[in-house]
Amino acid sequence: MRISKDRPKLSFSSEKFDCKDISIFFGSKKITRLTSGKACLYHVLKEWKATNKNIVVPYYICEDVIQIVRQQTKNLFFCDIDLTDLNISLSSLKKMSKEIKIDIVIVPSLYGNCADIINIERFCKENKIKLINDCAQCFGI
Numbered sequence: 001m002r003i004s005k006d007r008p009k010l011s012f013s014s015e016k017f018d019c020k021d022i023s024i025f026f027g028s029k030k031i032t033r034l035t036s037g038k039a040c041l042y043h044v045l046k047e048w049k050a051t052n053k054n055i056v057v058p059y060y061i062c063e064d065v066i067q068i069v070r071q072q073t074k075n076l077f078f079c080d081i082d083l084t085d086l087n088i089s090l091s092s093l094k095k096m097s098k099e100i101k102i103d104i105v106i107v108p109s110l111y112g113n114c115a116d117i118i119n120i121e122r123f124c125k126e127n128k129i130k131l132i133n134d135c136a137q138c139f140g141i
Contacts, residue, residue, distance in 0.1 A: 038064050041132070045072040045104075048130060053103035056096060058088040061108055065134070069106070077102075087115035090123060097127060108134040 023031050034040045045055075050072040057065060059078045069076050077100065080092035088107050096102065105124060109115045117133055124131040 037134070038068055041065065041068045041106075041134075042071070044132060045069065048104065050104060054100055055104045055106065056093065056102050057106045058108065060086060060110070061106070065106060065108070079105075082116070085113040085115065086110055087113060088120070090116050090119055093120065094123065097129075102127070102129050104130045104132065106132045106134055 032043065034043065045068070050069075052075060053073055054075045054077060055069050055073055056077045056079050057069065058081050060081050066076070077096065079096055080089045081087060082089040082091075087109055088105070093102075093105065105120070107115050107117060107120055109117070115133075121131055121133075123129075
């Protein structure tokens with residue numbers, strides 16, 4: 001099973017790869033297995049010390065995500081969605097960034113529609129905003 005077009009020689013011989021394989025792939029020794037997306041989001045926000053940080057999510061998002069974010073911070077902000085794909089709107093995100101300091105953006109790709117993640121990622125890098133790409137509902141990507 002080939003994993004990455006950036007690393008064509010890196011492949012795993014079976015569907016059962018372990019933390020060691022994942023560690024080699026990502027070049028990290030700190031790998032944690034979690035049982036759900038909620039647990040993963042919780043631990044990422046804990047690792048990033050999200051308390052008192054401004055986190056932006058789209059208005060249209062799973063209530064479980066909102067619950068996890070609110071456990072970490074009181075500074076939750078909602079962003080408009082793009083009506084063409086029902087995902088977070090980059091133009092709304094840019095407008096918000098002029099009004100508040102955004103620390104973290106959670107970008108879900110919903111209903112099999114991939115969010116404009118390339119342009120959102122570029123924007124986040126330019127503005128030193130941490131990005132969580134939530135692909136839980138993005139089928140076929």
